[in-house]
Amino acid sequence: MIPFVSIARPALGAGPLAGLAAAALVALLAGCGQSASGPSVPVELSRDTSCALDGMLLADFPGPKAQIHYAGADKPDFFCDTVEMFSLYLKPEQQKRVRALYVQDMAQTDWDAPQGHWIDAKAAFYVKDSKKRGSMGATLASFAQEADAQAFAAKNGGTVLRFDQVTPEMVVLDGGALHDKRM
Numbered sequence: 795m796i797p798f799v800s801i802a803r804p805a806l807g808a809g810p811l812a813g814l815a816a817a818a819l820v821a822l823l824a825g826c827g828q829s830a831s832g833p834s835v836p837v838e839l840s841r842d843t844s845c846a847l848d849g850m851l852l853a854d855f856p857g858p859k860a861q862i863h864y865a866g867a868d869k870p871d872f873f874c875d876t877v878e879m880f881s882l883y884l885k886p887e888q889q890k891r892v893r894a895l896y897v898q899d900m901a902q903t904d905w906d907a908p909q910g911h912w913i914d915a916k917a918a919f920y921v922k923d924s925k926k927r928g929s930m931g932a933t934l935a936s937f938a939q940e941a942d943a944q945a946f947a948a949k950n951g952g953t954v955l956r957f958d959q960v961t962p963e964m965v966v967l968d969g970g971a972l973h974d975k976r977m
Contacts, residue, residue: 834863834894836912837870846871847878847967850929856906857928858898858936860915865891874929876920876936880965900935901942916957919943922964924952930967934960 839859843852852859852874860879861870873879876897882888883895895915902911905926913936920934921943927933935952937943943954 836861836896838910839872843872845874845878847873847882850874855929857908857926857933858900859908860895860897862892863894865893876934877928877930877932877965878967879915880934880960881967884960884962884965897936899938900946901937901939913938918957920955920957920960921947921950921952922955924950926950
C-alpha cells in the first residue's frame, strides 16, 4: 500500500522552510520504490513475453523466470532465467535505477511450465548447483521459504543461498566459453 501524505500549503508566516520540508518529503517517498504510478507489482507472463537479453520466449522454457522494474519505465524487463537477472543486476556498470526485482516461487509453480507466484527477489532463497536445469542450463532455483529451498536442495542437490550471497562470479553468462582452452 502506498502511504498517503497530504502536503498542505504552509500557513502564512510559516516561512520557506515549511515548503522545502514538504518537497523533501515528497522526494524521499519517491525514492522508496514508489513512483508516480504507484508501487511496482509483478507482471504476469503471456505466451509472447520475451527475454530482454536474448529474445527467447519465456513460456517455451522450464525453470524460474525473473523481472526487473526500472524507475521511469512503464514495463519491466523479463528474463528467462534467474541467472540472467542476477548477471545484469550485479554488473558494476548497471546504471539504471531498479525499483523492484521479482522471481518465481518454485515451491508453488510447475518447474516445466512456471506461471505466477512472483515473489520479491531480494527476500527469496536460491538453490545453486542443483541438477534441475532452467532455460539457459544451470540456474538458481528461487523460493519464498527457506524450508522449501532446503527441501529442493535435499532432493535435487545444491546449496541454499540468500540474495546477498549471490556473487557476479556465480552468474557469468559465457556458458564456459571463456575457459575453453580448445578454441
